[in-house]
Amino acid sequence: MPLPQLESVEAAEVSKFKTLDNFPTPKIENPELILGPAGEIFEFSTCNRGDLGFTIANAQIPAGAGPLPHIHHYTNEWFWTPEGNLELFQSASEYPDLNKPATNDQAGRTTLYTVDTSPNQVVYSPKYHVHGFVNTSNKTRPLTFVWIKDQTSPTYPLNDGGIREYFQEVGIPIKNIEKLPPITDESKKKFVTLAPKYGINQSNYFLKYASAVSGQPPVALANLTNDQDLTRIIDAINAYNQGDQSVKCF
Template sequence: MSLHIPPVHVPPDGGEPVYLVGDTYTTLLKATHTNGELSLVEAIMPADAGPPPHTHHGESETFIVMDGQLVITAGDEKYEVEAGGVVYVPKGVRHSFRNLSRTKPARIYFLYTPGGMDAMFTEIGTPGVRGQVGPSLNEVDVKAMAAVADKYGFTFD
């Protein structure tokens, strides 16, 4: 038996944007859109910003750099990635990333397989505006992420 999954179109001003930990995350494809196969989230990351090292235990993450330049550390490897570059991080691999610019935001797509991580952003983020840099990093967001880490299968290392 196969499930019929309808096509999904997200226009350039679409998706569900939220502000979280100083970034703006816009969910473009939810796991519920893809029968759990994948999730796609756009991130606008401020200059010289990025999360601490962490590990996703239930899904792999693919980084697609759209604008800017990142340094992505995955396991023992470090990659400097410019716009158009892609890095795949299998589940269970410790990783972190940082916007190398000191003045400009970076825009990245995160592709999660299987899907589901997208729900974390909408659950704990505050409503935002797609494409805009969000408010500064705050402790409330950090605590909220730590509180849902078990639910979404990730750890800060």
């Protein structure tokens, strides 16, 4: 059976959030710091407002680092690239079954389309798409991740679609930013093996999910957008920072 595909080029929308000069961060005390499997430093904050639940991570991505191809089932994601120099990749095909990842023996591999990001660019990656990125420069680069809980997500304690809970379980806590803990083989292994618990298919090598790579993404893929939810997120953060008690951030 053919995999679901994006809508036609004619149906693609143009986002008003193609770039942002600044992405607001909740002003919380002592944000949680976690070390990722490739040496990424994540600074987490999570917010809830009514039925809205999301997590933000302001991260530092070492040169050459980035997550291998993976699929989210319970969250939709944005990337904000303050300095650019990150190559993002994403599939046009969708993989809606958590139990059938994008492997040859399951739902089949896919072409990954790349985009070389510019400073202050915003890129949207909805659930079910294979995606990831790599820092193609020779220096550490900042990247802000934004994950919003999808309405199909089961309940997780932080009401964020399970993404922060995932990093809490598989990552390594940072107690002293000046003295980072060592990255362990156990942490790298858990990053893959525990991913389905949080609605994620995570590959352990690039070509596990990818059959080809192309630098010419379909227009519909390049123009993926979810301005409504991103506006809700930004409004909630600004409201929290202005003292609105209807927003809880931690």
